[in-house]
Each structure stands twice: as structure tokens, then as C-alpha cells.
Amino acid sequence: MKILVCISKTPDTTAKIAFTDNNTKFDSNSVQWIINPNDEYYALVRAIELKEADPSVVIHLVTVGAADADAIIRKALALGGDEAIRVNTESQDSYSIASQIAAVAKENGYDLIFSGKETIDYNGASVGGMVAELLDLPYISLATKFELNGTAATVTREIEGGEEVCEVSLPVVVSCNKGMAEQRIPNMRGIMAARTKPLKVVEPVAADPLTSITAFSLPPVKGGVKLIDPDNVAELVHLLRNEARVI
Amino acid sequence: MCVLTFIDIAEDGSVKKSSLEALTYGAQLAKQSGIETQAVAIAPVTEELSALGKYGVTKIYQVNNEALKHFDAQVYTKVMAAVAEQSGATVIVFSNNANGKALAPRLSARLKAGLVAGAVALPNITNGFTVKKSVFSGKAFADVSIHTPVKIISLQPNAFKTEAGEGTAEIVAFSATADVPKITVTHINKQSGEVPLAEAEIVVSGGRGLKGPENWGILEDLAKELHAALACSRPVADAHWRPHNEHVGQTGGAIAPNLYIAVGISGAIQHLAGVNRSKVIVVINKDPEAPFFKAADYGIVGDLFDVVPKLTEALKAG
Structure with missing residues (x-):
């Protein structure tokens, strides 16, 4: 059983979001980079749990990015996984990233490909689905539970107002959502082991992006809170009805 | 075309x-x-x-x-x-x-x-x-x-x-010649009568201030009165007080209802990220320094166990 986990580098969840170059580029000055939480907490940790249940499982991590992504991929290896692959190209749109990951997957062959449900920076939620299409594999998005039964899996996915349970034969691509696993903190042994785990750098295949960002903007600032006396909640109801007109 | x-x-x-x-x-x-x-x-x-x-x-x-x-x-x-x-x-x-x-x-x-x-x-x-x-x-x-x-x-x-x-x-x-699906849906768990969170126009959300899952009744009553969906903050979902699908925020769901009522949620930046596209935000919190008030349109500084039932009553009263 071989599992590929897609890892993306994103700004820390508390990072201040600002832009440069006339609002066309993300200002990465003084930004701390982390493993995209959805990739880490849900996709990677679930893959590690599967390996803990069956030590013959092999986990590869893949990321698309320049050498500055190495620190993140080592951090991921400290949590678990056997080796990492970095496709040596700047990450652009979802399609170009998915094309690189699909090329790695074709080369190595995996039974299972996990991604996070979305990255917390560009919120595309698209790479997993695109990889699945490029490999002509089934795809289950927003999975909250994943149980392996031999060469098949039982997967629960989120739908509007509930969940759907499905059966699928491997290989399959799954995007992982909260519920799949719980966040882990890497231990010293893992951190030491990660230093010597293989990190293979491969050159990209030709894949032009289909989209590009032309400008960024920040949401309008709120006008300030209107405080209501806790002993006069009827006033809040009145304001919501007649001023905000939302109830 | x-x-x-x-x-x-x-x-x-x-x-x-x-x-x-x-x-x-x-x-x-x-x-x-x-x-x-x-x-x-x-x-x-x-x-x-x-x-x-x-x-x-x-x-x-x-x-x-x-x-x-x-x-x-x-x-x-x-x-x-x-x-x-x-x-x-x-x-x-x-x-x-x-x-x-x-x-x-x-x-x-x-x-x-x-x-x-x-x-x-x-x-x-x-x-x-x-x-x-x-x-x-x-x-x-x-x-x-x-x-x-x-x-x-x-x-x-x-x-x-x-x-x-x-x-x-x-x-x-x-007429489409469809392949046999590789995915078989075995069952669907859906609570009937509930408003799906992603589609809800009004959302009532609870945080650690509620102190425990046994106290959610007051939020359920308020949500029922408003035909609202329920949501929660990350610590609440992590502590399994509420199901994961109710978690909104950076690592949960992002929502954009007309009205978001945050009860006992301090308003960490990760939580705000998931809800700040809401048209109107109401914050109920006993801590006047809670960062959520800065992102709110209306706020009540007070004990939620006192304020929330009163709010439900005020809505019932018309």
C-alpha cells in the first residue's frame, strides 16, 4: 500500500494579510510559513494512522514549490511519512500544481492520494479533484472519516446539512476535512528522523496555468460596534428588524 | 455560445x-x-x-x-x-x-x-x-x-x-452513456428539518463561554426561534461538545449568512476568517475586551446565560 499526501505551504493562521506591488502580490515579509492545516491535521495524520495500523504502508509526501518549501516538508516528515518529493517550480494556479502532482503520481503509482480539503490561503479546494481527473481516478471530497478494508475503503463525506457514506475501490483520491484525524505535535525522535529521510527534488513537467491573480483587495472595515444594554435585549431585536433588516 | x-x-x-x-x-x-x-x-x-x-x-x-x-x-x-x-x-x-x-x-x-x-x-x-x-x-x-x-x-x-x-x-x-460509478453511496445521514449551515441565512454560534455541551439548549431555542443553523468555534468542536461539521473558522467551514450571532466566542483571528463575510454580526460576551466586538455590528456585554434566553423571549414577543 502506497499513499501520497499532498502538502502545501501557507502563511500562519495568525498572519497579517497585506499586499505589495500596487496590490498585485502577497506581502510575505515577516510572515511565518506553516504546513497548510488541512493537509497536516487531516490528510497527513490520517495517513500516519494507517501506517501505524499496518507498518507495510509506505507514505510519500509531495509539494510543489521552490527550495524555500523544504523547511515545511521537513516539518511534515517529522510528523511521519517515509520520503518526500518536491517538484522544483513556483506554485501557480491549482491546475498547474495538480499537473505536477499527477505527473509524480503517474511515475510512482499510489493506491491512495490524500490532500487537505483546501489551502487556507487561496481556498481553491481544487487540487485534489484536478489530480483525480488527470489520473482518471474516483474522487471523494470533504471526507470526514476514512476506513480501509483491504483494497477498498469506506469514506464519509460532508454534504449540505449532513453526511454521505460511500464505498470505493482503490486507487482513489480523497480530500480530507475536519474529523478525519486530530492534530499532532512532532516529537524529538520524529524531528531527528526527518533530517535523514529522503527529500527528492524533481524537475517540473510542462503545465501552463489556466488562471492568474491580477489584483488583491481587503474587505471594507466595519463601522464600529453598537453596544446594547444587557437589560434591554428587546432593543437588539428592534435594531435587527428595523435597522439591519436581517430578521 | x-x-x-x-x-x-x-x-x-x-x-x-x-x-x-x-x-x-x-x-x-x-x-x-x-x-x-x-x-x-x-x-x-x-x-x-x-x-x-x-x-x-x-x-x-x-x-x-x-x-x-x-x-x-x-x-x-x-x-x-x-x-x-x-x-x-x-x-x-x-x-x-x-x-x-x-x-x-x-x-x-x-x-x-x-x-x-x-x-x-x-x-x-x-x-x-x-x-x-x-x-x-x-x-x-x-x-x-x-x-x-x-x-x-x-x-x-x-x-x-x-x-x-x-x-x-x-x-x-x-441521453448520456454513463460509466458505472466507482463510488457506491451506502447511506445518507441527514437530520430533517435542520437548516444546512452553508446555506443558512441566520447562524447562531457558540464558543467556550457556554462551558459545556449540556448548556447548548439555550442556543438551540434561539436558533429555532430564528430558523437558524447552529455553528461553533474550534475549541468546542475539538472538545467534542459539538459535531465537527458545525465548526466554522479557518480550519472549519467558511460561511456568509445574513446574520451571525456569536455567543461566548472571543473572536480569534482564525475564527473571524471563517465568518467575516457575514452581513451582520452580533456578539454576546461577558468580556468587553473580547476581540470579536471589533468585528461586530451589534454587541451585548453580559452573561450569556442571562442574555440568550431573554433574547429568545424578546423574539417570541414579536
Whole structure:
């Protein structure tokens, strides 16, 4: 059983979001980079749990990015996984990233490909689905539970107002959502082991992006809170009805 | 040339509200470009499809195939590609809901058609084709330019108001040779009568201030009075006080209701990221220094165990 986990580098969840170059580029000055939480907490940790249940499982991590992504991929290896692959190209749109990951997957062959449900920076939620299409594999998005039964899996996915349970034969691509696993903190042994785990750098295949960002903007600032006396909640109801007109 | 909108159908055969938004969006986009709006329904539907004409769609391709009863992104993508080809679609619109998130990326890769996932406004077509979407989990917006001849947009739920007028759509049967789905849906767990969180216009959300899962009754009463969906903060979901699907924030769901009522939530930046596209935010917290008040429209500094039941009563009183 071989599992590929897609890892993306994103700004820390508390990072201040600002832009440069006339609002066309993300200002990465003084930004701390982390493993995209959805990739880490849900996709990677679930893959590690599967390996803990069956030590013959092999986990590869893949990321698309320049050498500055190495620190993140080592951090991921400290949590678990056997080796990492970095496709040596700047990450652009979802399609170009998915094309690189699909090329790695074709080369190595995996039974299972996990991604996070979305990255917390560009919120595309698209790479997993695109990889699945490029490999002509089934795809289950927003999975909250994943149980392996031999060469098949039982997967629960989120739908509007509930969940759907499905059966699928491997290989399959799954995007992982909260519920799949719980966040882990890497231990010293893992951190030491990660230093010597293989990190293979491969050159990209030709894949032009289909989209590009032309400008960024920040949401309008709120006008300030209107405080209501806790002993006069009827006033809040009145304001919501007649001023905000939302109830 | 036309705009083609995917009609997402719920398990009970009804058209999802998020699809009505997508249909309205598709119709306005088509009007903007001076072309026709068409749509496609793949799953079995119990509603009268032609009535969807009131949202501006003129022709609906209806696929009737027992193999397509349950959603399977791989199989649905091939059907969508076939309909897109026959209709000559230049823009394809989805809702960025659970099924849209599986289908739109696949179709994008299949057709090599650029995708903007999570659009919040109509495209700007004055110079190229640029669509605004939410990025950094609600902390910013990006204008994304699509470079390919066929374009795919998935519309963020609750970002665009449905608008109904007059009209009837022509229904055209579309016979699709569908592959056998590789995914078998064994069951669906859905609590009937509950408002789906992603589609809810009003959301009542609880945080650690509630002190324990046994205290959720007061929020449930308030939500019931407002026909609202329930949500929660990350610590609440992590402590298993509430199910994971109610978690909103950077690593949970992002929502954009008309009204978000935050009860006992301090308002960490990660939580705000998931809810700051809400039109109106009400914060109830005993700590006047809670950062959430800075992002709120209305606030009550007070004991939630006292304020929330009073609020429910005040709503009942009319």
C-alpha cells in the first residue's frame, strides 16, 4: 500500500494579510510559513494512522514549490511519512500544481492520494479533484472519516446539512476535512528522523496555468460596534428588524 | 455560445438553494455578455424543472439515467463535458458547495478550462475575464483572470441573491452513456428539518463561554426561534461538545449568512476568517475586551446565560 499526501505551504493562521506591488502580490515579509492545516491535521495524520495500523504502508509526501518549501516538508516528515518529493517550480494556479502532482503520481503509482480539503490561503479546494481527473481516478471530497478494508475503503463525506457514506475501490483520491484525524505535535525522535529521510527534488513537467491573480483587495472595515444594554435585549431585536433588516 | 449552469439536486429530489443562486448568477452573466443561459440537471428531480425559467434560464438539459442517481464526480464530469460540448458553453457555472467542489475542478482539468472557485461577484469583462473571489479564508479578495476560451466559475454559497422573475424553461432530454460509478453511496445521514449551515441565512454560534455541551439548549431555542443553523468555534468542536461539521473558522467551514450571532466566542483571528463575510454580526460576551466586538455590528456585554434566553423571549414577543 502506497499513499501520497499532498502538502502545501501557507502563511500562519495568525498572519497579517497585506499586499505589495500596487496590490498585485502577497506581502510575505515577516510572515511565518506553516504546513497548510488541512493537509497536516487531516490528510497527513490520517495517513500516519494507517501506517501505524499496518507498518507495510509506505507514505510519500509531495509539494510543489521552490527550495524555500523544504523547511515545511521537513516539518511534515517529522510528523511521519517515509520520503518526500518536491517538484522544483513556483506554485501557480491549482491546475498547474495538480499537473505536477499527477505527473509524480503517474511515475510512482499510489493506491491512495490524500490532500487537505483546501489551502487556507487561496481556498481553491481544487487540487485534489484536478489530480483525480488527470489520473482518471474516483474522487471523494470533504471526507470526514476514512476506513480501509483491504483494497477498498469506506469514506464519509460532508454534504449540505449532513453526511454521505460511500464505498470505493482503490486507487482513489480523497480530500480530507475536519474529523478525519486530530492534530499532532512532532516529537524529538520524529524531528531527528526527518533530517535523514529522503527529500527528492524533481524537475517540473510542462503545465501552463489556466488562471492568474491580477489584483488583491481587503474587505471594507466595519463601522464600529453598537453596544446594547444587557437589560434591554428587546432593543437588539428592534435594531435587527428595523435597522439591519436581517430578521 | 451560452452560459451553462449545473443544477445540484438534493437526495429528496429538490433543487438546492445554492443552485438557485448559481442559476441567477448564470442568467445575469449571460445577460452581461448578450448570450443565452442554459442549465443541466443530472440527478433525478421531483420538482418541475421548467419552473426554474423564472431564474432566467431558457433551456434545461435533463439527463435521465438510473446509474446517475447518486453523485459521483468522475461520472458526472464526463456527462457535464458532453452537455458542455453540445450546448456550446463558453462559461460553466457551479455552486461552490460540497458537490461543486468535487465537480468543478474535475471538469476544469478535463476541458483545460480555467476555474475560479468561490466567486463572490459577477465577472468583469471590460478587459479580459476577471472574477473576484474570497482568499486567505475571508481575510482578503483576489481578482482572478481566466485565460482559456471556456471558463468555469463556482459561486460561493450566500454570496449572490436569488432573483426570480417570470419565465418557463424548455426541457430537453439528454441521453448520456454513463460509466458505472466507482463510488457506491451506502447511506445518507441527514437530520430533517435542520437548516444546512452553508446555506443558512441566520447562524447562531457558540464558543467556550457556554462551558459545556449540556448548556447548548439555550442556543438551540434561539436558533429555532430564528430558523437558524447552529455553528461553533474550534475549541468546542475539538472538545467534542459539538459535531465537527458545525465548526466554522479557518480550519472549519467558511460561511456568509445574513446574520451571525456569536455567543461566548472571543473572536480569534482564525475564527473571524471563517465568518467575516457575514452581513451582520452580533456578539454576546461577558468580556468587553473580547476581540470579536471589533468585528461586530451589534454587541451585548453580559452573561450569556442571562442574555440568550431573554433574547429568545424578546423574539417570541414579536
